[in-house]
Structure formats: C-alpha cells, structure tokens
Amino acid sequence: MSNLPIYVFSGPSGAGKSTVLQMLMEKFPNNFGFSVSHTTRKPRPGEKDGIDYHFTDRDTFLSEISEGKFLEYAEFAGNIYGTSRS
Template identity: 60%
Template sequence: MQKGKTFIVSGPSGVGKSTVLRLLLDRKPDIYFSVSSTTRDPRPGEIDGIHYHFLGMDTFQERIANDDFLEYAEYVGNFYGTPKKNIDLAMNRGQDVILDIEIQGAIQVTSKRPEVVRIFIAPPSWSELERRLTERGTDSADKIQKRLVRAKVEFQTAHTYDYFVINDSVESAVRELTAIITAEHCKPTERMALINSRP
C-alpha cells in the first residue's frame, strides 16, 4: 500500500478555503481532513470536533509542551494548532491528508516534513476579498482591515508554494485542487515504486 501524501492549503481569511475544501471533500471522501485545534470561540453553527477542537489556553499550552502539534501559530489574537497523531494514522492507511493552515504553520510543517505539497488559494482581486469578508458578517470593520493587511503580507509569500489557485469560482478551484492531487500521485518515483511493489 502506498503511503498517503500531505497537502497544505493556505490563503487569506475570507478567500473561501472552507467552501472550496468542503466541496472537494464531498467529491473525494477518501481524503482525510485534519481538524485543527484553536483557542478562539466557536462561531455560530460550528461544532467541536468537526470544525475545530476548541481548547482553553491552558490546555493548548499543555499540548504544546507535550509536542502534540505538527505546527501551531498565533493568528489575530488566537492560537491554532495541527494535531499530528491522526495525520500520521491516516497517511499510514494510504489516505491523502489536507491541512488548512496559514503561512506560519505551513513553514513549520515544511521544515519538519519537506515532502508536503503546498497550495496557496488567492482571491481574484483585493476588492473581492474585502467584499467577501464584509458579507461574511462575523468581524467588525476594524478586524476586517486587520485581516486585509494580514492578507497582503501572506500574499508576499505565495511564490514559495508549489501551486497557486485563484478562487474566482468554487467549481474551478475544486477542479484545480483535484488536478493537483492527481498530478502529485503521477510522479515517476511514486509510480515506479508502485510497479516494483507488485508481484
């Protein structure tokens, strides 16, 4: 059995990562989506263990001390972390894994596991990103501006990623993500290893 691959998906807040990934996972239910831990409060409709593992700050700090996270980072006043145990179990079962994490976390993961595939999702324009953040209705005007400033900083690192997807429509973004995953499994080293493992 071939071991699964890990795909990091990053992009600015409001770019539509959650919507794109939800549709991708509906169409490819064999992919394991890593549920992050966070110290932020749940948004309306979010369920613990499905959208995030919601933790108190003390518990989060204990997990850091126990080296339970593949990565963790602070983002706009809250901490986010990726538990590594379930990721490793899924990959060993042959499942591909998707991590929805921001730039700092992606750098941490890549430094530990350079074989990960990094995908940056960008908005079609800055005005569209501002519109999406505003229409989401979850942040104050001040927080939206902070997110836009943060987005421009994140955009400056996009060239370090392996792939760049523009989310001008959810359908096209999902098609491109699916194509990337397929292409990564067609690399010569993986295909040759697969042939050589067969009797």
C-alpha cells in the same frame, strides 16, 4: 501507513480553501479528508466542537504545545491555532 501524498491547502480566511476541499472530497471521497484545527478562541454561533475546530482553553493548549502534540501552531489576534499530530 499510507503511501498517498499529503496536500496542504493554505491561504487567508475567505480564499476558498474549504470550498475546494469540499469539492475534492465529493468527487474523490476515499482520497481526501479534512484536518480539524485546535484553537483557544470561543466558538462562533453554529460552530461545533470537533467539527469546525477543537476548542480548548489557553492553559491546556500551552501544555499540549510543551508536550509536542502539535505539528504547527501560531497565535493570531490573541488566540492560538494549531494542527495536532494525531
């Protein structure tokens, strides 16, 4: 296990979280990574499963919540979003 600190970039959509992280990953490629969230929403045009989000159905997501597979999750606009433990 690494002793490096964990940084969380949180903010509303369009605030620039991904832009800041992409800049940090370019400058420090061995120190920063990107967590891909899970969601029950349908992919938007151009989004790829496992890159933009891990897309899944609601029943699977709810089952994985009950199995403790998520660090955090929330429902927004009828869709569930979450960060897995793995």
